[in-house]
Amino acid sequence: MKMVNIKIDGKELQVPENYTILEAARQANISIPTLCYLKGINEIGACRMCIVEVKGSRSFQAACVYPVSEGLEVRTQSPAIREARKVTLELILSNHDRSCLTCVRSRTCELQKLAEELNIKDIRFNGEMQRKPMDDFSPSIVRDPNKCILCRRCVSMCKNIQKVAAIDTVERGFDTIVSPIYNLSLNEVPCVTCGQCINVCPVGALREKDSTEIVWDALANKDLHLVVQTAPAVRVALGEEFGMPIGTRVTGKMVAALKQLGFAKVFDTDTAADLTILEEGTELINRIKEGGKLPLITSCSPGWIKFCEHFYPEFLDNLSTCKSPHEMFGALLKSYYAEKMGIDPAKMFVVSVMPCTAKKFERQRPELASTGYPDVDAVLTTRELARMIREAGIDFKSLPDETFDDPMGEATGAGVIFGATGGVMEAALRTVADILTGKSNEDIEYTEVRGIEGIKEAKIKIGDLELKAAVAHGLGNARKLLDRIKSGKADYHFVEIMACPGGCVNGGGQPIQISEVRSVVDISKERAKAIYEEDRDMPIRKSHENPQVQKLYKEYLGEPGSHKAHELLHTHYAPRESYPDIP
């Protein structure tokens, strides 16, 4: 890359010619405030917080979109800049719903932070407040337009990264609102409930549908037997909510906190992930041997499933019929576990702590109720669990490590890596390789399916078979991959798709990291690193070697793919209408 010489605040810098002023300044540790900017996702210069003086330019320029060039001279601080930024921010605040005390984003709000940084003490303008209706009909996502600052990060995430485009800016001027078409609810349009919009929202305009109250009520109900399960990605992110560095593993503390909250049993969804591998692995082997529909596509990600039902119904037969792991677990808890413990499943309440908002939607799918009761009764996101821990006054950081409960507390490294993109694929390969070769293979780290590349491909030699696999994460990448398969440009045996970029570690229910952090840290990568460390520390790293899972088949399910297994662990899909009829 060609380098250019520029000057920012008198500092002489040499930077690549494709840099913006903002990138150059950040590299030189010169701070420029931003609000709408989100690296790689939203770079549109809309909010005007990052304005700077460019020598020779008549007016202020937005640093986030202004390209550097040889000899460029920039000032980032001056009385005029300071005043302009302040007025702009005051105007944004002038009609903002400033109920900060009770806002879900208090402490992580980028607008609040900016107001503090720019030393706003008084909002001189009192803008007209339009009370816009809230949209809380979706089981996963609540939209509050009164808090929206129209930065368009969510629009860009939904449209450009996820390629779902459920929302966009509607109307103009003062009436502008980010919304689905015709003021419909997110529930009435093809929103896949992935929640990535929440993760990029700088304020409290988007948040998950709260389930903490339901869970508090259940915890207080002495007639209920309350069990909780936690997904692998939660344990590598929950610590962030308590000020711990990104990528800290807090498995033991998380279990301890859940026990303190009053759950009768704390289980590990990873156990069910191991089960998923056996069911899905068997499905894959059968489809390959019997000439079934290929590629087999994973079904753990409910955002992806909804996406497939809306946009790619022609691939529904390719989907694995396996329920997602926490739903499998729920069904088993209300059957196998209930029988074993002598508990009436009607009196059981299963809570899933998930990195995911789509699991909230999935939970209420009517077909996911194998025992006649919903497999799962409530889904909490990682953020909601953190809120409950705070509310209970638990000092999370000083908790001692505790371990998951038996039975069904045992899991393998294969179950853990479900939390990162490529993880399900790798876990499946570990098992499928052993089954097909009839021996225990030592080489179990399939690094070719790891990492943050949008679409990963691998050809893996297993005995006589060369297994062709592909992994996509983020629905924009999923689209690309599916289109390639559809047009015949690619063919695979096995495909893993995760709705969220980076997989579950970056799910829509994970702790929010603000733009400033996301500019310098790849949060998916850091959390995934912790996941793979967790895997390496596990004594058992292959799903089929999980003694708990083996016992479960022996005592209850028979064998993978059995009738009983199908009854409890498998499901079906149907095409989904995207929009209501509007004349």
Add this chain to the structure above:
Amino acid sequence: MDKGTCCCGCIDEKEQMLESIMQKHKNRKGALIPILHEAQELYGYLPLKVQRKISESLDIPLSEIYGVITFYAQFSLKPKGVYNIQVCMGTACYVRGASLVLEKLQERLGIHIGECTEDGLFSLEVCRCVGACGLAPVMMINGEVYGTLNPEKIEKIIEKYEKQGKVQVK
């Protein structure tokens, strides 16, 4: 629905015409706006099914198309009356009392901006400058310009169209 046929199986001429409008502009940059204009001329407004067809044809998300339609005052999401009244709210018309004219029209017709009378005869909308500032305030009915308006002149104009009724419209 199949291309060019309606629910009863007959050939839907409008859909075929929409198809050819889209084909005409498709591979040009900035095709969306001219297509929306011509589609609106064809249907009188831009119903969801038309937006969806355009979205598929241009590979532009439906939400983005809807955003464009609601951004520009020229585009309408609601069916229009036989006589579409557009009241200019440009600067010159505004300062010369366009809002009084608009108020009178709403009262006389019993509808708000963006609505259509129950008998389907009149619809009312506001528009930006029509380039006849010398005649401000101005309104257009089906493209015909009425200038130097005041609330008193409205009754006679509306009456004329009421008499004309639904006939004599192209």
